[in-house]
Amino acid sequence: AAVAFIARQFPGITLRKADASYQSSNGIGHVYFRQQINDVDLDNADVNVNIARDGTVFSFGSSVYTGEVPSEAPNVDSLIRPGQALERVRSTFDLPGGLSNVPLNPDGAGRFKAGEPAGLEQPSKIELVYYRPTPDTVVPAWRVETDTGDAWLTSYIQADGDVDNILSVSDYTSHSTFSVFPWPAVGPLDSNITTVANPENVLFSPFGWFTQNGTDYTDTRGNNALAQLNRDGTADIENEGRPQGGVNRAFFFPIDLARQDPLDYQDFSTAQLFYTANIVHEVFYSLGFTELAGNFQENNFGRGGSGGDAVILNSQDGSGLNNANFATPPDGARGRMRMYIWDYTTPRRDSSLDAGVVIHEFGHGLSNRLTGGRRNGRCLTIFESRGMGEGWSDFYATALRVKGSDTREVDYPIGEYVYGNPRGIRAYPYSTSLETNPLTFTNINELTAVHAVGHIWNSALYEVMWNLIDARGNSDELYPVYDDQGVPTDGRWLMLKLVTDGLKLQPCNPSLLQARNGIVDAEVALTKGRYSCEVWRGFAKRGFG
Incomplete structure (x- = not known):
C-alpha cells in the first residue's frame, strides 16, 4: 500500500524504501522512503507513510525536493577527493591528527570507510550524496561521519566546489537540555518556557557550549561564555554561584513570573542568560564575527585572533538597577556583560x-571589536559613534526578532518586557511609518543623549532592512543561508550581513554619514550593487540620503 501510494503521490520522483519500517503497538505501520537523484541519495529528502490496521494509508509526511535536478550523476573523478573532505572536517573541528593520511577503503558505490586513526572511537565514513543548501537547489556533497566519543559529527562538504565550503554539520551526541524561553523569542512576552535539547551549532561552537580547553563542565561555563550570579556586584566570577546541570547537563529550574521576585529564580536566570548569549555568539559568528575578527572565545582553535576571552555574563548583577551594560576590552581580554534587575x-x-x-x-561587544579592528577598543568613543553603538545594538535586537511572516507594517519596540510597557524604553517603536516614528537625521541637532542618536540611526537601518526584504524576501531561518556568491538568500539576513560588514569597513569613530557609507560600500562589495537603490532609498527616507 505504501509503495503504490508513493507512486501516485510523487510521480516523476525517485524514492527508495529505507530499511527502517516497523509497526507500532497501536497497530499503525511506519514505512520510510529516501529520495534519490540519478541513483544518489538526496539526504534529508524523505517520505514517511503511516499504514492503518486495515491496510489503508492513515497519514504521511514529506520533505521531498521538487526543483530542478542534475541531468546525470556526478562524476567522482571530477569532484574533490573524499580524503580532502575528511581532512577539512579534521582541521575545522580540531579532531585527532593524521586523518589526511588514513587509507580510504571502498565500501560500496560512492562510499568509503577510513582506517581507524588514534583518537577516534570508530572508522570515519564518507559517502557521496546530494544535499540541499537552499530549498530550491541541490549540490553533490561528501557526507563525512566522525566519532570522537564526545561528539559524533555528520558534516557535509560541497563536492563540486571549494573544499572549504562546509554546507552543514550536526551532532548525534546529546549534549545539553535547557528549560528556557526559546530562541528566537525575546522572552516571556513572546513565548512560554520550552524544553530545548542540544541547541549548540557545532559549525560555530565546534566542541559545544560546555568544553573549555579540554575540560568539560556541567555548569554554565564553556568556550564562549562564563555565566554566574553576581548579586554582590563584584569582579569575582568564581564564587558567586553557577547553576548545575549534572552529568546530563539538564538545566531545569522552577519559575513563577507572576508571583516570584527575580531573587527567587536565580538559577533559571543564569541558565537563560547562558543559553541566549551562546546563541547570540553563534549568530554573530555566522555573520562574520569570527576569531580573526576578534570574537569572544577561550580557545580559538588555531583560526587566528587572540583567545582567552570568553564573555563574562553576570546575571542579577547587584551593581545597578533598571539597566544593563557591556564592557569591551581589546581582543584577548574577556568582555563583561552585566544584567540588572x-x-x-x-x-x-x-x-x-x-x-x-x-x-x-x-551587540556592543561586536560593534566595538569590529570598528577599528580587534586590537582597538576605543573606536566608538565620541558622541555620534557612541550613539550609533546604541543604534547598532538596537538593530541586532530588532532584526533578529523579525519573523518571516511579518510585513513592513509591523512595528517593534525595545525593552517592553523589562520596562513593563508595550511601547518599550525608546520614544517610538521601530517602524517604517513616519507617523508612528517620525525621527529623521534632522533631529540629531536636538539631541544630547547617545541612546537618542542610536534611536535615529536604527530607524534608518530598519527602513533599509525592509527595502531589502521587499526585494529579496524573508524567512525564519535561525542562521543566514548563503548562496554560491556568499550572499544571504533573504533580505533580513542580507541586512544583518551588510551592517556587520559595514562595521569592518568604516573608520575609527565614524560619523553618521561615514557609517552609512560603510553599509553602502558593504553592499557593493557583497552584491556588486544589485541592491544599492534599496539601501539608498531607506537611508534617504530618514534624511541620510
Whole structure:
C-alpha cells in the first residue's frame, strides 16, 4: 500500500524504501522512503507513510525536493577527493591528527570507510550524496561521519566546489537540555518556557557550549561564555554561584513570573542568560564575527585572533538597577556583560530573561571589536559613534526578532518586557511609518543623549532592512543561508550581513554619514550593487540620503 501510494503521490520522483519500517503497538505501520537523484541519495529528502490496521494509508509526511535536478550523476573523478573532505572536517573541528593520511577503503558505490586513526572511537565514513543548501537547489556533497566519543559529527562538504565550503554539520551526541524561553523569542512576552535539547551549532561552537580547553563542565561555563550570579556586584566570577546541570547537563529550574521576585529564580536566570548569549555568539559568528575578527572565545582553535576571552555574563548583577551594560576590552581580554534587575513592575523583572536586552548588550561587544579592528577598543568613543553603538545594538535586537511572516507594517519596540510597557524604553517603536516614528537625521541637532542618536540611526537601518526584504524576501531561518556568491538568500539576513560588514569597513569613530557609507560600500562589495537603490532609498527616507 505504501509503495503504490508513493507512486501516485510523487510521480516523476525517485524514492527508495529505507530499511527502517516497523509497526507500532497501536497497530499503525511506519514505512520510510529516501529520495534519490540519478541513483544518489538526496539526504534529508524523505517520505514517511503511516499504514492503518486495515491496510489503508492513515497519514504521511514529506520533505521531498521538487526543483530542478542534475541531468546525470556526478562524476567522482571530477569532484574533490573524499580524503580532502575528511581532512577539512579534521582541521575545522580540531579532531585527532593524521586523518589526511588514513587509507580510504571502498565500501560500496560512492562510499568509503577510513582506517581507524588514534583518537577516534570508530572508522570515519564518507559517502557521496546530494544535499540541499537552499530549498530550491541541490549540490553533490561528501557526507563525512566522525566519532570522537564526545561528539559524533555528520558534516557535509560541497563536492563540486571549494573544499572549504562546509554546507552543514550536526551532532548525534546529546549534549545539553535547557528549560528556557526559546530562541528566537525575546522572552516571556513572546513565548512560554520550552524544553530545548542540544541547541549548540557545532559549525560555530565546534566542541559545544560546555568544553573549555579540554575540560568539560556541567555548569554554565564553556568556550564562549562564563555565566554566574553576581548579586554582590563584584569582579569575582568564581564564587558567586553557577547553576548545575549534572552529568546530563539538564538545566531545569522552577519559575513563577507572576508571583516570584527575580531573587527567587536565580538559577533559571543564569541558565537563560547562558543559553541566549551562546546563541547570540553563534549568530554573530555566522555573520562574520569570527576569531580573526576578534570574537569572544577561550580557545580559538588555531583560526587566528587572540583567545582567552570568553564573555563574562553576570546575571542579577547587584551593581545597578533598571539597566544593563557591556564592557569591551581589546581582543584577548574577556568582555563583561552585566544584567540588572528592573523595578518598574511588581514583581520586579530580570533583564536576563529578555533576549532583546541580551542581544543589545552583546551587540556592543561586536560593534566595538569590529570598528577599528580587534586590537582597538576605543573606536566608538565620541558622541555620534557612541550613539550609533546604541543604534547598532538596537538593530541586532530588532532584526533578529523579525519573523518571516511579518510585513513592513509591523512595528517593534525595545525593552517592553523589562520596562513593563508595550511601547518599550525608546520614544517610538521601530517602524517604517513616519507617523508612528517620525525621527529623521534632522533631529540629531536636538539631541544630547547617545541612546537618542542610536534611536535615529536604527530607524534608518530598519527602513533599509525592509527595502531589502521587499526585494529579496524573508524567512525564519535561525542562521543566514548563503548562496554560491556568499550572499544571504533573504533580505533580513542580507541586512544583518551588510551592517556587520559595514562595521569592518568604516573608520575609527565614524560619523553618521561615514557609517552609512560603510553599509553602502558593504553592499557593493557583497552584491556588486544589485541592491544599492534599496539601501539608498531607506537611508534617504530618514534624511541620510
